[in-house]
Amino acid sequence: MPKTKPVLTSREVFARNLRRARRLKDVTQETLALDASVPRAYLSRVERGNINISLDNADALARAIGVALHELVDPAKFAGFDET
Template sequence: MPKIKSPLSSREVFARNLRRARRMKDMTQESLANEAGVPRAYVSRVERGNVNISIDNADVLARAIGISLHDLVDPSKFVGFDDD
């Protein structure tokens, strides 16, 4: 019997979309971190969904990558962009 996938949490959606958007823009975690003024390790933890990110930090990362915050929390964005 196939396993039914549960919907992603908002944190997981943000993490997935940030990683996919960054890769689509050919940015490294290091370049995104530098642009946003945050440590690279922080970007890594955010992209893995290990950080309960504040709305302010989410906005900083969205601006640094050049994407609206709305797009980074939209579960239907970047569907089909396989990054795994």
């Protein structure tokens, strides 16, 4: 029987997509955090999916990385990006 992938929560999708978008644009956590006016440690926890994020902070991060907020919560948006 084939294994099924677990369904990701919205927080996990946001975390994965933010990290992938940041890496695709070759931006460090430090730079993104500075541009979005959030602490780097906070950004790290967001990217790991460890904390809930407010809409205001999600919007600030999306703007700072240059993607639309809705793209960061779209499970299919960055699905093809390999994170090695």
